Amino acid sequence: MIVPWGETRLVQGNEAVALGAVAANIGFFAGYPITPSTEIAELLAQYMPLLDKKWIQMEDEIASISALIGGRLAGSKSMTATSGPGFSLMQEGLGYACMTEVPIVVVNVMRGGPSTGLPTQAAQGDVMQARWGAHGDHPVIALAPCNVKECFELTIRAFNLSETFRTPVILLPDEIIGHMRERVVFPLKEDVHVVPMPVPDVPVEWYEHYHESTSNVSPMASFGSGYRYHVTGLLHDKHGFPTRKENEVIAKMERLKHKITRRLDELEDVQMHNVEESPVIIFAYGSVYRSALAAQAILKKKRKTVGIFRPVTLWPFPDRTVKEMLDSKDVILVPELNQGQMIHEVERMTRDSVRVVPLHRIDGYEITPEEIVDAVMEVI
Amino acid sequence: MSATIPYEYKYLRSKKRFPHVWCPGCGIGIVMGSIIRAVDTMGWDKDDIVMVSGIGCTSRMPVYVDFNTLHATHGRGLVFGTGVKMANPKLNVMAVMGDGDALAIGGNHIIHAARRNIDITAIIVNNNNYGMTGGQFSPTTPPGARTSTTPYGMIEPAFDVCKLMDGAGASFVARGTVYHVTELDNMILKAFMKKGFSVVEALAPCPTNFGRANRLGGPVEMMQILKDNTINISQLKAMKPGQTDGKIVRGIFVDRDSISYMERYEALCEKAKKAAEAKK
Numbered sequence: 052m053i054v055p056w057g058e059t060r061l062v063q064g065n066e067a068v069a070l071g072a073v074a075a076n077i078g079f080f081a082g083y084p085i086t087p088s089t090e091i092a093e094l095l096a097q098y099m100p101l102l103d104k105k106w107i108q109m110e111d112e113i114a115s116i117s118a119l120i121g122g123r124l125a126g127s128k129s130m131t132a133t134s135g136p137g138f139s140l141m142q143e144g145l146g147y148a149c150m151t152e153v154p155i156v157v158v159n160v161m162r163g164g165p166s167t168g169l170p171t172q173a174a175q176g177d178v179m180q181a182r183w184g185a186h187g188d189h190p191v192i193a194l195a196p197c198n199v200k201e202c203f204e205l206t207i208r209a210f211n212l213s214e215t216f217r218t219p220v221i222l223l224p225d226e227i228i229g230h231m232r233e234r235v236v237f238p239l240k241e242d243v244h245v246v247p248m249p250v251p252d253v254p255v256e257w258y259e260h261y262h263e264s265t266s267n268v269s270p271m272a273s274f275g276s277g278y279r280y281h282v283t284g285l286l287h288d289k290h291g292f293p294t295r296k297e298n299e300v301i302a303k304m305e306r307l308k309h310k311i312t313r314r315l316d317e318l319e320d321v322q323m324h325n326v327e328e329s330p331v332i333i334f335a336y337g338s339v340y341r342s343a344l345a346a347q348a349i350l351k352k353k354r355k356t357v358g359i360f361r362p363v364t365l366w367p368f369p370d371r372t373v374k375e376m377l378d379s380k381d382v383i384l385v386p387e388l389n390q391g392q393m394i395h396e397v398e399r400m401t402r403d404s405v406r407v408v409p410l411h412r413i414d415g416y417e418i419t420p421e422e423i424v425d426a427v428m429e430v431i
Numbered sequence: 432m433s434a435t436i437p438y439e440y441k442y443l444r445s446k447k448r449f450p451h452v453w454c455p456g457c458g459i460g461i462v463m464g465s466i467i468r469a470v471d472t473m474g475w476d477k478d479d480i481v482m483v484s485g486i487g488c489t490s491r492m493p494v495y496v497d498f499n500t501l502h503a504t505h506g507r508g509l510v511f512g513t514g515v516k517m518a519n520p521k522l523n524v525m526a527v528m529g530d531g532d533a534l535a536i537g538g539n540h541i542i543h544a545a546r547r548n549i550d551i552t553a554i555i556v557n558n559n560n561y562g563m564t565g566g567q568f569s570p571t572t573p574p575g576a577r578t579s580t581t582p583y584g585m586i587e588p589a590f591d592v593c594k595l596m597d598g599a600g601a602s603f604v605a606r607g608t609v610y611h612v613t614e615l616d617n618m619i620l621k622a623f624m625k626k627g628f629s630v631v632e633a634l635a636p637c638p639t640n641f642g643r644a645n646r647l648g649g650p651v652e653m654m655q656i657l658k659d660n661t662i663n664i665s666q667l668k669a670m671k672p673g674q675t676d677g678k679i680v681r682g683i684f685v686d687r688d689s690i691s692y693m694e695r696y697e698a699l700c701e702k703a704k705k706a707a708e709a710k711k
Contacts, residue, residue: 079518100703105517105696110543114510117503121483121514124501125522129514147504274499274515275522277478281494283502292448292494 053098056240064202064229065090068132068158068222070237071206073098075245078127079105081118083137086170087226088160091132112137116144119155124282126273128210128248130156134226135164135177139184145219146185147284149307152261152271154213154248156206158222160229161337161388163415172415173226175337175388181221182366188304190311192318193221193366195337199233205363211246212318216310217268223365225388227338227417251278260291263302267310311367320363321372329358330381331431334397336362338417339386345420350427357427365393373400382430386410386418406430442467442477444497452491454562456642456650458609458635459489462556463496465612465633466525469620473523481524483512485532488563488637489556492527506537509544512551520693523623524550530557531569534590538570545599548627549692554619555592555630558637566640577644592632597685602627604685608634610657611681618683627691634661634679 054074062070069091072080080099082092092108099106105127109115112133119129133141138159148155163169164176181193192212196205202224213220249270251258260280262269272278285293286300294300311318322340324347326332335343340361350357360377362369377383378401385394391409398407410426412418443449453459470480480498484490486505493500499522503511508526516524533541533555544551560578561567567580570590577584596604603625607615615633622629636642636653647653662675664682 079514081514100696100700101707103700107513107517109510109513110539113507114513114540114543117507117510118514118517120503121501121511121516122518123514125481125515125518127518129518143504144507273519274481274501275479275519279478279497279499281500281502283494284504285502 053101054240055237057237059234059236061232062199062235063090063232064196064199064224065160066094067199067202067235068206068224068229069094069098071203072130072156072210073102074203074243075207075210076128077104077130077210079119079122079129080131081107081109081115081122081129082131082133083109083112083115085134085137087162087229088132088134088158091158112140113143116141116148116155116157120144120148120151120153123153123155124274126248126275128214130158130210132158132160134160134162134170136167138177138180142180142184146187146189148219149185149189149191150284151282152217153219154217154271155219156209156213156222157219158206158224161223161225163413169415171226173338173388173417174413174415175225175339175392178223178365178389179392181223188308190218190307191221191366192216192218192311192364193223194320194363195223195365196228197337197340197361198228199231200235202228203235203237207243207245211244214246214248215268215317216314217271218310223337225337250276259289261287261289261303261306263289263306267306267313315367315371318364318367319369319372321369322359322361322363323376324359325356326358326360326376329356331356331427332358332360332377332380332383333423333427334360334377334383334385334393336365336393339388342418342420342423343386346423346427349420349424355427355431368396370400373397377401378405380405382406382408384408384410384423384426384430386412386423386426388412388418438471439464439467442470442497443495448494451495453488454639456636456638456653457488458558458633459492459556461609461612462489462527462554462615462633462635463492465615465619466527466554467496468616469623472620473623475523479521479523481512481515481522482527483508483515483524484527485537486563487529487532487561489527489529490532506532506535506540508532509537509540509551509553513544513549516550516693517696520550525552525554525623527554527556529562530555530559530571530592531561534570534592542595542599545596545601545628545630547692548600548602548689550627552619552622552629552631555632556635557592557632558635558641560637560641562637562640566637566644576641578641579644592630593684596630600628600689601630601685602687602689602691603629603683605630605683606632606634606679606681608657608661608681609636610654614663614681621683621686625686626694627689
């Protein structure tokens with residue numbers, strides 16, 4: 052038994068990701084070593100042969116994500132783990148997986164950038180790359196855990212969402228979360244929901260690889276299951292063959308968009324603390340959310356009330372909820388481990404009268420609760 | 432009189448996907464014919480075959496064959512194929528690539544596929560240039576040759592694909608041409624039969640781009656060049672020094688029995704499980 056179901060353990064964030072992958076029934080891992088994500092690959096190299104699952108270290112990150120797509124097409128749930136520079140290389144494969152609607156999971160343990168940057172230190176500089184790194188319009192789902200238990204849970208959720216929406220899902224822990232150790236009470240196996248790989252039940256001659264269903268997602272057959280089909284990164288028709296016909300091109304692109312935008316309720320995941328009653332809000336995600344919680348407690352002692360808004364699902368951005376909950380506030384403080392990325396999304400969803408104030412930290416260290424407290428005191 | 436339909440047709444998406452994109456006189460269709468004949472001889476079920484490719488003229492081949500087909504990103508056919516093979520080792524995986532796809536953008540992948548000895552057959556159609564984008568030079572463009580990006584002649588030396596693959600550890604390495612079709616059929620068949628990583632380089636004409644840029648004539652003249660400028664490896668010994676100058680050697684250069692990656696991986700799982708058992 053690799054996942055300590057029902058037990059209490061001291062676990063590292065990256066380790067929890069590896070355990071979450073096993074819990075989600077991962078069948079194939081392909082990766083390339085990179086700090087600070089390496090523990091995920093190392094631990095899965097230990098676990099997976101014991102379970103007759105496939106693990107491989109490829110020659111680079113492009114090869115890794117390409118192998119993942121092949122692995123999932125051949126019927127194995129597939130995941131890779133990387134960090135900033137490797138994530139940049141993977142954009143080619145991410146775009147391909149979005150276009151060909153192959154469910155895979157990509158873990159990007161965020162470190163300081165750009166380029167080689169700060170390999171061993173934390174950042175949240177890849178949240179926009181996660182959204183727009185691949186060329187062309189494409190759907191993206193990205194989740195940001197804030198503690199070790201969530202590394203486990205959100206890895207499982209990432210697999211589940213990728214299968215449900217037939218699209219790649221990106222898990223974005225920052226280095227602090229990936230390398231932190233915490234006590235985790237693991238759930239019982241029967242309490243964890245794992246979405247199995249959907250399989251088509253239509254006769255072979257009826258199968259359409261990209262069937263236009265009401266949910267905009269159709270079950271994907273695996274290579275070798277008797278449903279022979281074509282996969283290409285070219286714009287394609289519902290059978291998967293290249294097309295340039297306007298109606299088919301538009302139908303594909305619209306469906307890619309709508310499969311996310313018409314099912315936002317299943318994707319949105321936010322946490323709010325005292326948001327309704329506070330005119331001042333801290334908008335934070337990942338490790339910064341932890342500091343925001345601590346800052347809120349300190350401020351409470353000073354008799355200052357602040358609310359916290361935390362997106363767990365970063366992409367798609369919780370547009371409607373941000374608009375509904377934050378558009379009438381006085382001040383929104385957006386602390387981030389970057390020079391300002393998600394702050395633009397907050398600004399986009401709030402009117403000009405709302406003061407949206409940034410707080411940056413780009414030296415590789417965490418944003419402390421005290422820094423947030425000071426910033427709040429300055430703006431109120 | 433009813434026309435006889437060649438048996439190759441049952442492996443083609445003949446009713447829906449033709450005509451194909453290749454130019455008149457292109458050699459890629461001949462390689463596709465060789466692959467289909469070898470598949471037929473192997474007796475593989477179409478459901479159990481996966482053809483992967485990258486980007487380029489050759490990489491359009493998967494559209495036309497009625498297998499599980501995967502037209503991947505540029506240079507990555509082999510690594511997509513590696514994932515397919517690992518996830519379902521029962522599938523027979525082949526990768527079709529052009530020279531630019533396999534050796535320039537995919538150069539890193541092919542040497543590692545050979546080193547791993549992953550159970551895939553790579554078929555490289557070498558027409559000495561990038562055809563799809565209009566005839567730019569590739570890693571196999573001969574020195575001095577003109578292409579759209581070497582208007583004053585190619586200054587870089589060319590790769591010898593077969594030597595490269597031998598050095599990297601492939602189980603089977605052969606070179607044929609689309610003029611010597613029976614020989615090519617046989618090479619691809621032997622490659623399919625081989626465990627581990629097998630490579631067949633098929634020299635092919637590109638009359639539209641490489642041929643015009645170098646004034647090599649039309650399809651027939653370029654076929655004649657493949658006939659005249661290549662010799663079979665069996666002819667080598669009988670030839671005198673000087674007679675082989677400028678000739679390209681065809682034949683099977685490597686045919687060795689080595690443990691394939693999937694066999695090694697299976698053994699690894701057994702070893703890991705035994706070690707875990709012993710710990711208990």
